[in-house]
Amino acid sequence: MSVELFLFYLAATVSLVSTILALTRYNATHALIYLIISLLASAIIFYLVGAPFAAVLEVVIYAGAIMVLFVFVVMILNLGARGDDLEHQWLKPGMWLFPGLLCLILFLEMIYVLSGSSQNLAGTVVTPKEVGIKLYGPYVLAVEIASMLLLAGLIGAYHLGRRYLVDSRKES
Amino acid sequence: MSDQQLLAILPHILLTTVILIQMMVIAFARNLRTTVAISVIALILTGLAFIPVYSLIPIMVTPLIVLDGYAIYYSGLILMSSTAVTLMAYDYFKDRGEKQDEFFMLLLFATLGALILVCSSHFASMILGLELLGVSIYTMISYPHKGLLTLEAALKYLILSGVSSTFILFGAALIYAVGGKLGFAELASVALETRDSGEIFLTAGSALIFAGIMFKLSVTPFHMWTPDVYEGAPAPVTAFVATVSKGAIFAITLRLFTSSNLIEVPSILTGLSVVAILSMLVGNLLALRQDNVKRILAYSSIAHLGYLMVAFIAAGMIGGKVLAIEASSYFLFAYFITTLGAFGVVTIVSLPNTEADAGDISNYEGLFWRRPMLAIMFTLTLLSLAGIPLTVGFIGKFYIFTAGVTTTLWLLLSVVIIGSGIGIFYYLRIIFAMTKRTETDVTKIEIPIAGGWVMASVTAAILFFGIYPTPIVNLINNLVLSIT
Missing domain, CATH: 1.20.120.1200 (NADH-ubiquinone/plastoquinone oxidoreductase chain 6, subunit NuoJ)
Incomplete structure (x- = not known):
């Protein structure tokens, strides 16, 4: 080995x-x-x-x-x-x-x-430059889709978190 | 990217833009009617944007996305279903307190994910599409604050969907380890070349991907979450999970395994046959003992996915590919409109009670005397689910049967027959409950305008395409079979 x-x-x-x-x-x-x-x-x-x-x-x-x-x-x-x-x-x-x-x-x-x-x-060795060229070359749509994924997650977290705060205030 | 390629993804760009506009509108002027109007217009515009794409197909847009007839057909199904769910959800959420607007945004996000899923030709876009669909659905399931059932449903879906995504990722990594390729079309040559040397990795990778997908499609033995999620989620969301989510995932699975030749790995086909038989039997048998309409529909969807698996297996047999793809495309169309109809009725019956959905079968007793039109529509959708002639469900099942006969899958076909026989019992049970005369004081059910239109068009479609399926068959022949 x-x-x-x-x-x-x-x-x-x-x-x-x-x-x-x-x-x-x-x-x-x-x-x-x-x-x-x-x-x-x-x-x-x-x-x-x-x-x-x-x-x-x-x-x-x-x-x-x-x-x-x-x-x-x-x-x-x-x-x-x-x-x-x-x-x-x-x-x-x-x-x-x-x-x-x-x-x-x-x-x-x-x-x-x-x-x-x-x-x-x-x-x-995969250098950062190569990663960047790939990401903004053939994989540019993946970057875009990932940004939408993050936005969806953000809105979901916002909604669920907001409700939790409102409810706990009501109880207290 | 060239102009042509940009034009080819016009529907996706359009939908993304509208989501952002909608977000701004919600941020500055919150109004449920406006939000829903934007959603419906967005979905219709996206559908229309596929018309210029039709003259370009088939076209690759970067290695990730491919626009062909198959993608356009399934995108159409998804957009139709999303529009119906949006209208149903408007009725459902309009009287349930403030701040319901984000739901419609998430619905558009999930639709975008499904659209990306059906036209992806690469593992990267497939997994991103799956996640976009999944992340939006987690929040949609737990959107209304209705206590433990909803929370349980959301949590079960979150964990199992996350785990199954990991399975798919790991499977993709193993397949990548064999040939260093992630595109579906490139995998075909890898699968051929390494049939002997790299078979263990290929088989293991395909098996892991299948396990992940089976979770998402909820076929036995990966079906445990389905009844709980169906019961806990709001009825329109259940309709969405049952149609758009499962349909898109099935479409991408079929594309992945037919275009990459991975389906021809023999051990995979054996495993799939076991899964198909089990889900047809277990789905139908467990539905017998249920008293909750949403749970009955959940088990019935497990059984339906089992029927669909028969077509999938036929696609892996020699000479069965074309017919199998045609069969599953028609079957999915039938399953989409029938499921939308069934959950449309559940939504409408659930409207008076904002605390919990009308799951229990007692809510439907005497529906024939209270709301005859609604009861007739529900009867039709149930008969279509059971596969009675003159409904669209019959044609769908008939197609599956033809695909099975052509590829001589006798064992699977006999289970289809047994399953359908058992199925009739529990569908009829709901119909009998609806004819029962009830003396007790029951809440009045109003048929809302948006939901009423959805139900009317769905029922019309069930009957029309059940009697005269030629338009859809022609459409499938023109569009879908281009991938074979």
């Missing part, structure tokens, strides 16, 4: 383990931490198969933006002194050991890959 293949399987294992842990945690915050690790692991896999742009997007958009938003929402929902206690309870030092270990594996892998001593599995 070549080094690259070993790195791929290692990242895939991290991804699987963290996803399973994310699904089985009772605590939403802990689950989210594992979910972030799972996304980081997929980013490493993307990098290994020669798609650095997808890897960056995975980190910036999923792990960076969306998941941080999730974590904030979960934490903001528990306001007050009780929330502080809970947060104190959640953030026990021991809690960080295993996610930290998984992250460390990914970090070492990343350093090894970036040091340039290895090749990627696919043999070719």
